[in-house]
Each structure stands twice: as C-alpha cells, then as structure tokens.
Amino acid sequence: MESNQTSPNLIDITMPALGADMRDGTLIEWQVKRGDKVAKGDIIAVIETSKGAIDMEAYHDGTITELLVEPIIKLPVGSVMARMTATGTEPQVATSPALGTTDSTTATGKQTPADTRQADSPPTVRVERHPYLARHPSALVQPSPSRQLVSPAARLLASQQGIMLSGLTGSGPNGAILLRDVPAKPEQHARHDIKDKSSSMRQAISDAMSMSKQQIPHYYLALDIDLSIAKAWLKQLNQHREPEQRLLITAVIIAAIAHQLPRYPALNGSCHDGQFVPSKAIHIGNTISLRDEGLVVPAILDADQRNLEQVMASLREITERARRGRLRSSELTSATITVTSIGERGADSLIGVIYPPQVAIIGLGRLRKAPIVSNDKLCVGDVMTVTLSADHRVSDGLTGSRFLTALAKQLQHPEDLL
Amino acid sequence: MTTENFAACIATALRRIAPEIDLQDIAQDEDLREECELDSMDFLNLLADLKKQTGISIPESDYPQVRSYNQLISYLQDHHQ
Numbered sequence: 016m017e018s019n020q021t022s023p024n025l026i027d028i029t030m031p032a033l034g035a036d037m038r039d040g041t042l043i044e045w046q047v048k049r050g051d052k053v054a055k056g057d058i059i060a061v062i063e064t065s066k067g068a069i070d071m072e073a074y075h076d077g078t079i080t081e082l083l084v085e086p087i088i089k090l091p092v093g094s095v096m097a098r099m100t101a102t103g104t105e106p107q108v109a110t111s112p113a114l115g116t117t118d119s120t121t122a123t124g125k126q127t128p129a130d131t132r133q134a135d136s137p138p139t140v141r142v143e144r145h146p147y148l149a150r151h152p153s154a155l156v157q158p159s160p161s162r163q164l165v166s167p168a169a170r171l172l173a174s175q176q177g178i179m180l181s182g183l184t185g186s187g188p189n190g191a192i193l194l195r196d197v198p199a200k201p202e203q204h205a206r207h208d209i210k211d212k213s214s215s216m217r218q219a220i221s222d223a224m225s226m227s228k229q230q231i232p233h234y235y236l237a238l239d240i241d242l243s244i245a246k247a248w249l250k251q252l253n254q255h256r257e258p259e260q261r262l263l264i265t266a267v268i269i270a271a272i273a274h275q276l277p278r279y280p281a282l283n284g285s286c287h288d289g290q291f292v293p294s295k296a297i298h299i300g301n302t303i304s305l306r307d308e309g310l311v312v313p314a315i316l317d318a319d320q321r322n323l324e325q326v327m328a329s330l331r332e333i334t335e336r337a338r339r340g341r342l343r344s345s346e347l348t349s350a351t352i353t354v355t356s357i358g359e360r361g362a363d364s365l366i367g368v369i370y371p372p373q374v375a376i377i378g379l380g381r382l383r384k385a386p387i388v389s390n391d392k393l394c395v396g397d398v399m400t401v402t403l404s405a406d407h408r409v410s411d412g413l414t415g416s417r418f419l420t421a422l423a424k425q426l427q428h429p430e431d432l433l
Numbered sequence: 434m435t436t437e438n439f440a441a442c443i444a445t446a447l448r449r450i451a452p453e454i455d456l457q458d459i460a461q462d463e464d465l466r467e468e469c470e471l472d473s474m475d476f477l478n479l480l481a482d483l484k485k486q487t488g489i490s491i492p493e494s495d496y497p498q499v500r501s502y503n504q505l506i507s508y509l510q511d512h513h514q
Contacts, residue, residue: 265474
C-alpha cells in the first residue's frame, strides 16, 4: 500500500497503521477543511485508536482537495480518508508508515532509514491518561498555540453526543476542554468510556500476541549473565552524577544489544508471509507499561549509532513521552527488534512473545544476587537472566546462542559503550 | 522548609510521574517504590524532580535511606540547609 497516487500531484491521505496490533482507527475530527493549505507536519485530523488519541499530521506541503469521510467513522488501516495536492518535491511517499512498510528496505529498498523517517513525517501520538488529565494539566504538551485543546476523552464524548466542540468553554489549562466541560454527562458514563478504552487496548494486545503465537514458530534461549562488573562500574560512574545524569543498567544492556546486533542480522528485521527482510538500521522497541492502561512499545531509533549516554537519554525521553506526553508514530512503527524488561522487583526471567512482523524479542529478568562459579570458586554476584525468543523460520538456536554469548561478553566491558 | 513543604514537593513530583497515585492511600512506612509502583526510571525521575524543587540531590549511595515515604521526608529535612 505504498503511495496511492491518483495523479502525479494528487495524494491519498489514509488511515495510518501504528503497529501490528492496529486494525482500524476512528476519525474523530477533521482539523482542516477543503481548500485549506497545509504544511508538512500540520495536524490535519484527530484519530482515536487503542493506543490513545493520535494527532495525524500532513506528510507534505499542499492543499486539501477533498475530505472523503465525515467523523465519526471507524476505518480500517489504509482506507483513503482525504486527498491533497502536494506542492512539495517529494510526493513519492504519500502514506503513513504502514505495517509491512515500516522498514525502509521493505518499503522501497532505496532510502536509508533516516530518509524514510523524514519523508514520512509521521503523525504524533498522544497517549493520554484520560482519568487524570483534569487534575494534572502540567502533563500536557501543547500541540500548537492556535488549536483548541481538547482532551481525547472529552472529544470522544462530545462526538458521541453530537456536541460541537466550538460551542464549549474549556476549564483546563489554556482553555482546554476537559471531560467535565462536556455537558449532560452522568459520571458512570465517563467511567464506562475509560473502561472501554482499556479493554480495547487489551483487545489489541490480545490480537497481536495471538497472531504471533499462531504464525511464528518461536524458539527460546536463556542465559544467566554475570553483571557484577557492569553494576560496580555503573555504581562508580553514578556516584558523582546528579540524578538527571545517572545511567540505569537497562540502558547499559540496550546499548550492548545495539552494538552486538549488527553481527546477527537474522535477529533484526521483519518477516512477512514467511519472507524475511533483514534491517540495516537497528531500532530497538522498548515495552513501556502505561500502568493501568496496557503497554506501548516505542523504539530507540538507530540505537547502534548511539553511545550509552545517548541510549539512556532516549530511553528516559520515550518513557516520559509514553507515560504522559506524545509519541511519534515512527517510534511506534519502526522497531526492528524488541527488548522487554520485567523490572528490578519482578520475576527472575521473562520470555517474550515476538511482536510481529519482527523476528526476535529479548527479555530482561530481575537483576539479582546469585551464586557464581568463577575459577572453580563459589562467590556471590549480580546476575540477570537474559532470554531470547526468536523466529525459527529465520534463525536457529545456534545463532541466537552466539548472540547471547556475545552480549554477555560485551557486558563485561561496559566502558566500551560510553 | 517545613515537613508540609517537602510533602508538597513529593506530591508534585509524583503527580508528574505516577498521576494515578493518591498519596493518602499509600502506606507511608512501606517501600515507596512498591507502594507507587515506580520502576527504576520513575524513581530516577522522582529524584531529579525533587532536586529541581528543593536543591537536594540524593546520591545513589543514599538510596537505602529513602526507601519509604516517611524516610524520604526525613532525609530531605535533614539535608536541607
């Protein structure tokens, strides 16, 4: 579903796909009308998905020529929603990054990943925490000064009840319209919406994971990695650092993974209909818990090009934006491999389910004190069980095993990652 | 700064990190990170925020001294000049 061009300059605007678990989205509101001039990156519509409200951006400079659908309408991914004429010089990538075209090599085979991301200029995703929005306005990122701020929950409710947003007065920061500003709304009704939202997130996770387990023949490996050296090194490094500069062990491991992965191309890429396309770029997806609202998996883009400090900065930034700000759709669509972490107080090991169309997922267990045999002597060390679930159609246990061993080795020299 | 001031600082910081937490509901002598379900990144962000608000930087070596909410309050009081 690449550029659905109907004439050299006429471009279809389609419902974007933001991952394997997105089947459809609901157009809530157009932010433009016919004849409007838009610049690349302007918000043209608001879409509600299981991943939250999305500010869908224009991918080109140009003029909106047609709005083909009216809100509120639920549309499958790839449906044409509107058309525009492009005045820009690069009309070749007309649609948002869709599932299956997320990797540059599968998309055109010509562009570098950086080019693809620029050309896509993807919609921004706001994963807003509906129930708390009213109480914590500081968490909001203001989309643009001129735009009426509306919480997604308020927008959805107003739409459902046929209330025009322009007729409402917002009580939130900068006049934002919040759920409480939408009239005639029984309280339990609002809770119902929120429940629907989180169950839709659950449904989306369920769909993707069922698909993965049905279609991908997983194999699983686990290795206990001695992180005593890395932990001690990190402790010393962090000792004189302010909180905002400190590094986490997770960042060290992600940086190590990123540095080792180029040697294991069979673990990094995407597989469609049994056809594997390795990715040169290494975009590491990180599962981030939205606490009571499920998971998102934004990627650290080009992780292999970043040093440890940069990986940490990225991790901090995407975590923050996932929890309370905005994610860009490129971050949700371009992961070439995923790392999932159970956290310090979780289980000893975590065996992940591959997120299609990727071919591997790395699971990080809890960092724990454990007995280690070193030079035939027993001592106590800091150990983490690192697992690899990989697609057996693409790689074998031997490859996976070599990767885990190389990772363990790399982690004995964390200073190389700086 | 008074205890109330520090409590307000913690509340402000937590509101950004874990908006769903009601500090009235947590056990104040229990492990703060468990009570508020803070992961290591959240905890780091909490400390960064507290530093911004109070000027007090809690070093990693002092983490064991700030396990609970009440310990955190006392720590901030003790280190405030």
